[in-house]
Amino acid sequence: MEHKQKGYLAQALFFCATGEPFCDNRNCRLFNAHRQEEMLLAQLHGGDDFCEYHERMAARISTGG
Ligand SMILES: [Zn+2]
Structure with missing residues (x-):
């Protein structure tokens, strides 16, 4: 699966x-980029990381709890 699709899946x-x-945290994978410049930054630096909040939530979702 391509990285981009994983991002969409996480968003879904x-x-x-x-x-x-x-997410408002620009280091978060779910960062909501409002401008093209931010979008590029998010793609460059956003990577695979969630912010602390979404990290915890991702763990909950993936364990079904
Ligand atoms: Zn987040």
Whole structure:
């Protein structure tokens, strides 16, 4: 699966779980880039990391709890 698709999948999961698929933390994979410049930064530096909040939530989702 391509990296980009994984990002979309994560967003879909978080949307189901929280109703909020985006994050304000620019280091978070779910960072909601409002401008093209931020979008590029997010793709360059966002990587595979979640912020602390989403990290915890991802763990909960993946363990089904
Ligand atoms: Zn986040």
